[in-house]
Amino acid sequence: MSIITIERKILEKNDQIAAQNRENFKKKKIFVLNMVSSPGSGKTSILENTIGILKGKVNIAVIEGDVQTDLDAKRVDKYNVPVVQIVTNGACHLDAKLVQDALSSMALKETGILFIENVGNLVCPSGYDLGEDMKVSILSTAEGDDKPLKYPAMFRNSSVLIINKIDLLPYINCKIDELIKNALLINSSLKIFKTSCTTGEGINEWCNWLQEQIHNKS
Amino acid sequence: MSIITIERKILEKNDQIAAQNRENFKKKKIFVLNMVSSPGSGKTSILENTIGILKGKVNIAVIEGDVQTDLDAKRVDKYNVPVVQIVTNGACHLDAKLVQDALSSMALKETGILFIENVGNLVCPSGYDLGEDMKVSILSTAEGDDKPLKYPAMFRNSSVLIINKIDLLPYINCKIDELIKNALLINSSLKIFKTSCTTGEGINEWCNWLQEQIHNKS
Numbered sequence: 001m002s003i004i005t006i007e008r009k010i011l012e013k014n015d016q017i018a019a020q021n022r023e024n025f026k027k028k029k030i031f032v033l034n035m036v037s038s039p040g041s042g043k044t045s046i047l048e049n050t051i052g053i054l055k056g057k058v059n060i061a062v063i064e065g066d067v068q069t070d071l072d073a074k075r076v077d078k079y080n081v082p083v084v085q086i087v088t089n090g091a092c093h094l095d096a097k098l099v100q101d102a103l104s105s106m107a108l109k110e111t112g113i114l115f116i117e118n119v120g121n122l123v124c125p126s127g128y129d130l131g132e133d134m135k136v137s138i139l140s141t142a143e144g145d146d147k148p149l150k151y152p153a154m155f156r157n158s159s160v161l162i163i164n165k166i167d168l169l170p171y172i173n174c175k176i177d178e179l180i181k182n183a184l185l186i187n188s189s190l191k192i193f194k195t196s197c198t199t200g201e202g203i204n205e206w207c208n209w210l211q212e213q214i215h216n217k218s
Numbered sequence: 219m220s221i222i223t224i225e226r227k228i229l230e231k232n233d234q235i236a237a238q239n240r241e242n243f244k245k246k247k248i249f250v251l252n253m254v255s256s257p258g259s260g261k262t263s264i265l266e267n268t269i270g271i272l273k274g275k276v277n278i279a280v281i282e283g284d285v286q287t288d289l290d291a292k293r294v295d296k297y298n299v300p301v302v303q304i305v306t307n308g309a310c311h312l313d314a315k316l317v318q319d320a321l322s323s324m325a326l327k328e329t330g331i332l333f334i335e336n337v338g339n340l341v342c343p344s345g346y347d348l349g350e351d352m353k354v355s356i357l358s359t360a361e362g363d364d365k366p367l368k369y370p371a372m373f374r375n376s377s378v379l380i381i382n383k384i385d386l387l388p389y390i391n392c393k394i395d396e397l398i399k400n401a402l403l404i405n406s407s408l409k410i411f412k413t414s415c416t417t418g419e420g421i422n423e424w425c426n427w428l429q430e431q432i433h434n435k436s
Contacts, residue, residue, distance in 0.1 A: 038256045039340045039369060040361025067341060069367050090371060092310065092341035120369070122257045123285060123310035123339050142360035142383065143258025149287050151257060151338070153308060165360065171389055173416075198391075 014128055017096035021131025024103065029111045030061075031214045034132035036154055038147075039120030041140040042164040044072045045197035046206075047115055051079045053207045058214055059112030063102050065094040065119045072117060082106055093125040094118050113214055126153040133217070134159035141165045142172055145179035148186045155186045160193070162206065167196040232346055235314035239349025242321070247329045248279075249432045252350035254372060256365075257338030259358040260382040262290045263415035264424075265333055269297045271425045276432055277330025281320050283312040283337045290335060300324055311343040312336050331432055344371040351435070352377035359383045360390055363397035366404045373404045378411070380424065385414040 025032050035043050044064075051060055062083040064073040073085035084102045086094060099116060108114065116132060118125045126135075137158040139147055142165055148155045155161065161183050169176060176194070183190055191209070195202035243250050253261050262282075269278055280301040282291040291303035302320045304312060317334060326332065334350060336343045344353075355376040357365055360383055366373045373379065379401050387394060394412070401408055409427070413420035 038258065038338070038361075039365055040256065040358070066368055068370050069364075071364055071368060090341075092339075119341065120256070121310075121339060121341050123308075123337065124342065140258070140360060142358060142386065143256075146287075146289055147257055150284055150289060152286050165390075168360065168386065168389060171386060172383075 011127065014096045017100055018129035018131040021096055021100055021103070025114070025131060025133070028108055029217060030108060030114050031112070031217045032114045032116065032130075032132040034116050034118060034125075034130050034135045035138065036118045036122075036125045036135055036158065037120060037138035038122045038140070038143060041120070041138045041143065042197055043117050043120070043138050044075055046138060046162060046164060046195065047076060047117060048079065049197050049200070049203045050115075050207055050210070051076070051081055053203065054113070054210065055079060055081065057211065059109040061106060061108055061112065061114045063099060063114065063116045065098070065117060067091070067119055082108075088119060092119060092121050093128050094130060095128050096130050099130045113210070122147070122151045122154050126157050133213075136160040136162060138162045138164050139179070141168050141174045141176065141179070143174075145174045145176070145182060148179070148183040152186045155183055155190065158187065158190065160191045162193045162195055164195050164197065166194050166201060167198045229345065232314045235318055236347035236349040239314055239318055239321070243332070243349060243351070246326055247435060248326060248332050249330070249435045250332045250334065250348075250350040252334045252336060252343075252348050252353045253356065254336045254340075254343045254353055254376065255338060255356035256340045256358070256361060259338070259356045259361065260415055261335050261338070261356050262293055264356060264380060264382060264413065265294060265335060266297065267415050267418070267421045268333075268425055268428070269294070269299055271421065272331070272428065273297060273299065275429065277327040279324060279326055279330065279332045281317060281332065281334045283316070283335060285309070285337055300326075306337060310337060310339050311346050312348060313346050314348050317348045329432075331428070340365070340369045340372050344375050351431075354378040354380060356380045356382050357397070359386050359392045359394065359397070361392075363392045363394070363400060366397070366401040370404045373401055373408065376405065376408065378409045380411045380413055382413050382415065384412050384419060385416045
């Protein structure tokens with residue numbers, strides 16, 4: 001029982017700092033996406049493709065969250081956008097304080113977009129508000145069509161689902177209609193995109209939609 | 219500081235119960251594997267293939283751990299082996315107490331093998347001893363060759379790494395030699411198998427090795 005109380009305290013404290021982050025983002029008119037998924041779903045590849053298309057049209061910044069290494073930050077850094085790496089040293093999710101600390105070392109330009117790439121984990125990051133406008137779940141087709149049912153919290157708490165690696169569908173046992181049906185069973189208001197970072201399919205649709213959201217916020 | 223203390227207490231309590239589980243397994247001469255991986259790496263498929271080959275040669279039992287649903291237990295149940303489903307209701311890993319409770323409802327036959335399929339999560343289950351003989355990490359090639367570097371604790375704490383979905387290698391950006399090099403950098407004593415549940419490649423090698431381990435324990 002005491003453990004539950006402490007967990008609640010941790011989450012309450014997190015929510016307070018998340019609210020501060022959200023206020024900060026609102027003032028600066030920055031649209032903030034918390035990118036969540038299992039390891040290896042293609043979060044960083046989606047990010048690289050998105051930055052490639054949106055760069056020059058909108059101010060972009062990135063926070064990379066990883067248990068270890070700065071491999072992802074190095075990938076994003078090639079695109080010459082501001083990027084800060086948070087290494088959690090074993091912790092299984094980002095929290096609002098880590099993001100707040102990262103923000104203090106970033107020169108965020110007004111009216112833009114901030115991508116926060118969370119630790120690869122389909123369970124724990126779902127419970128931690130970072131102050132984002134929305135969570136975006138990425139799910140690789142190779143993970144299978146039953147995942148929304150088996151890990152519902154992440155899909156329930158997301159506004160967008162990107163189904164990535166659709167180029168692999170001919171080679172794997174994943175029925176994409178079943179996947180979409182399962183995702184909508186958990187969260188009927190999910191906005192769904194189908195993408196491949198190998199063929200480029202679906203990336204433009206996702207980027208066009210993103211630009212509309214930024215336009216609506218600014 | 220108090221949080222760290224409480225985490226330590228939780229882990230100490232877990233280790234005590236894990237030791238009881240281990241003693242129980244030792245008495246009954248049961249070889250116990252804790253199967254850990256990201257969601258969708260193919261843990262259940264590996265398990266189905268393994269049971270298909272080993273059934274009739276050795277007593278098999280299964281504990282399935284999932285955040286939600288009994289989909290995996292239903293898949294395993296078709297093989298007519300004793301299976302208990304633990305639904306963690308949001309918790310991101312199994313712990314020794316959950317396994318102990320599951321064991322109390324199982325009629326474990328002596329001299330056999332128990333597979334514990336953990337929650338799909340490449341971070342949190344690495345820290346929780348369940349009383350197993352060894353952790354077996356499963357990694358899908360579709361997750362990419364950098365994962366051992368980015369999620370080192372799981373690979374450091376495992377005795378075996380099964381690299382699954384090798385049939386997808388022609389279609390994806392994953393260099394298997396690089397993956398193996400990265401895994402051995404983190405843990406040079408890892409026993410590595412390369413498998414595909416679609417083609418069946420590597421499953422016999424894995425099962426032969428398993429039978430040797432059971433023989434050595436009994």
